[in-house]
């Protein structure tokens with residue numbers, strides 16, 4: 219898929235992606251734009267872990283792109299695993315069905331007198347398989363259907379993958395793309411000094 223390296227904006231230790239100059243067409247079906255959807259990426263090196271369920275990263279990247287109202291919900295739903303980050307997604311993938319599976323078993327056990335034993339085992343197994351299967355499909359769908367994806371985060375750049383070729387060419391021609399380059403230490407140092415007026419540069 220066509221992708222570009224975009225230089226991150228850095229200021230006061232914060233990094234973000236400048237809004238990309240899209241044309242006003244849905245990136246999925248090329249219909250006139252009616253809404254915006256987001257593509258996200260969390261920095262997996264900056265995860266904060268609060269056991270058992272609350273996990274988030276202190277650094278989070280996001281780029282919005284045009285969609286029609288029909289595709290807004292789909293795009294945001296597909297972005298959910300990326301927004302939560304790889305680790306959280308993995309945990310959810312393992313934990314959520316297990317929790318629901320247990321709840322189902324307990325629920326079914328409450329009706330022991332009504333439901334015979336083999337039937338409730340079959341029901342719990344079917345529900346678990348459906349949940350795991352559904353979540354796996356969700357991940358695969360996100361991988362192959364998301365119109366915009368963020369990946370390969372470095373200190374100064376991020377890769378934006380755009381499925382829609384016309385939109386990709388437009389972005390490329392807008393001059394926002396950068397060729398891959400090693401982290402620019404000099405730029406980082408200058409930015410760091412810029413935010414402290416009155417500090418003299420020692421170099």
Ligand SMILES: [Zn+2]
Nearest residue numbers: 244247286289
């Ligand atoms: Zn659309």
